[in-house]
Amino acid sequence: MEREKPAADTITFLGTGGARIMVASQILASGGIWLNLDGTEILVDPGPGSIVQSTKRKLRADKLSAIILSHRHLDHAADANIMVEAMTQGGFKRRGKLFAPADAFEGEPVVFSYLRSYLEGIEVLEEGKTYSVDNISFTTPLRHIHPVETYGMIFKTGKHTFSYIADTRYFDGLIQHYGGDLLILNVVFLAPLPIDHLSMPDAKHIIMELKPKVAILTHFGMRTWQAHPWEIAENLSQETGIKVLAARDGMKFDLAKLDTVG
Numbered sequence: 001m002e003r004e005k006p007a008a009d010t011i012t013f014l015g016t017g018g019a020r021i022m023v024a025s026q027i028l029a030s031g032g033i034w035l036n037l038d039g040t041e042i043l044v045d046p047g048p049g050s051i052v053q054s055t056k057r058k059l060r061a062d063k064l065s066a067i068i069l070s071h072r073h074l075d076h077a078a079d080a081n082i083m084v085e086a087m088t089q090g091g092f093k094r095r096g097k098l099f100a101p102a103d104a105f106e107g108e109p110v111v112f113s114y115l116r117s118y119l120e121g122i123e124v125l126e127e128g129k130t131y132s133v134d135n136i137s138f139t140t141p142l143r144h145i146h147p148v149e150t151y152g153m154i155f156k157t158g159k160h161t162f163s164y165i166a167d168t169r170y171f172d173g174l175i176q177h178y179g180g181d182l183l184i185l186n187v188v189f190l191a192p193l194p195i196d197h198l199s200m201p202d203a204k205h206i207i208m209e210l211k212p213k214v215a216i217l218t219h220f221g222m223r224t225w226q227a228h229p230w231e232i233a234e235n236l237s238q239e240t241g242i243k244v245l246a247a248r249d250g251m252k253f254d255l256a257k258l259d260t261v262g
């Protein structure tokens with residue numbers, strides 16, 4: 001009798017663009033990151049075009065178990081409403097969870113109130129808490145420094161642990177919590193600017209400190225894109241001795257690759 005094949009852990013980048021100028025141009029897409037972890041599908045940061053990028057790739061929102069917003073900025077949350085509606089089959093099926101920081105639900109909520117009843121649950125992200133989605137857990141270890149309440153995440157599947165460092169300025173204490181075999185980093189800028197985003201020198205420092213098996217750079221601003229992120233990643237690989245990749249729109253990363261990296 002054949003054994004049932006265990007489900008793979010994959011990460012699909014529905015966009016690699018970040019910050020206002022790039023996202024307005026859509027030279028790089030901004031649809032977020034679609035996780036398929038041991039059969040559980042989770043969408044992180046559905047920016048503008050998430051519905052277009054996901055349907056184009058035959059990823060089905062009605063299979064999602066959760067949508068997670070690292071923060072309320074448009075390039076991370078603009079398609080949250082349509083993705084909630086799609087996840088719940090137009091609201092006809094009450095299902096799925098939405099996770100976001102408290103300020104995403106206050107003042108001008110990023111998700112319309114009429115959509116909330118479609119969801120199986122809404123959970124507010126807080127510093128140092130762990131959440132579960134079916135067989136997957138994730139932790140939001142600390143609040144980032146960014147103009148709105150923002151968290152990165154550490155995901156744990158049956159087989160893998162990986163971190164996603166969402167938008168932030170670099171600060172002491174940022175990285176001590178983020179571990180795992182894979183590190184996904186939102187790196188908007190080439191060089192440091194007085195704006196609350198990571199730059200390439202920050203990325204190099206973080207990768208050297210955390211020493212993941214693989215690091216994937218994404219969320220590129222216009223100048224970073226013009227400087228060819230894949231070349232920057234190649235240089236960083238050589239400088240750090242750690243495999244660094246630049247995400248591409250539509251790139252699907254299979255976490256099984258981590259098992260073969262020394």
Ligand SMILES: [Zn+2]
Pocket residue numbers: 071073146167
């Ligand atoms: Zn942001």
